[in-house]
Amino acid sequence: MKARVTVTLKSGILDPQGKAIEGALRSLGLAGVSSVRQGKVFDIEIEGGDRAQAEALLKQAADKILANTVIENYRVDVLG
């Protein structure tokens, strides 16, 4: 089973990398971008076919290591 964990910075947390990317987009002449926040995507393959179990496992993984919940939020999507 394929799954995806998306980790994003909580709002209010300063994101120097996002700001730099924002500046790069502007210098490329790509108008209309008002802000950029950088995050991470983990594409994960899960053994077995139990969706609920997979979701629980990935939540545990996200809480334990994939995200630092002091500054980051995460989302778990079991893609099937």
Place this chain on the structure above:
Amino acid sequence: MKAAVLVFPGINRERDMARTLRLISGHEPTMVWHTDTDLPSGTDLVVIPGGFSYGDYLRCGAIAARSPVMDAVRGYAAKGGLVLAVCNGFQIACEAGLLPGVLMRNERLKFICRDIFLRVERSDTAFTRGYNAGQVIRVPTAHGEGNYIADADTIARLEGEGRVIFRYVAPDGARDPAFNVNGSTNAIAGIINDRGNVLGMMPHPENHVEAAIGPTDGRGLFAGLVEALDRAA
């Protein structure tokens, strides 16, 4: 002093740290591998040194913080044992939950490798008894992710409880945004936990201890620790 220096793959400041501990305490520290599940018996100081554990993959310190030896360190710290966490060590200590907050990418995105000035905010801790409160020390720093942040409540608590131990300042000790090299909240460079037995700091006091090399402002931290441990013994 029976110091234990933790070693993770990708750490590169453990020898500097061991050399300084040996020089100032007169005792050889024990190097402890990250897969060990126990600290050497009688350990009275654990040092988490600087470097790039696990190549800074995922987040700085994130993977090292979950290694077996860190369970032992958490247990040791919970019993009041002294822990000094420098640079990557500070990042590891935060990720391991030994200290609050996070070290984010430097505000101006550049890796900073040069001497900076710190104001010692308190001299009544085991780590800073070798200094005077308000003293300004010059120590090297070398990091890309040293921008300390935490939620507003945590910052208020740290400030209110006097747990900010070092701050980035101008050479005369004044707060100045130009000298807050990485953009840390309130120019925070080092903090202690609520019990006062775990110190995390980004700069490297262990690299300024020998007159033959340069300033010796880092000595006070280690000499103070030796004194604190002697008194406790």
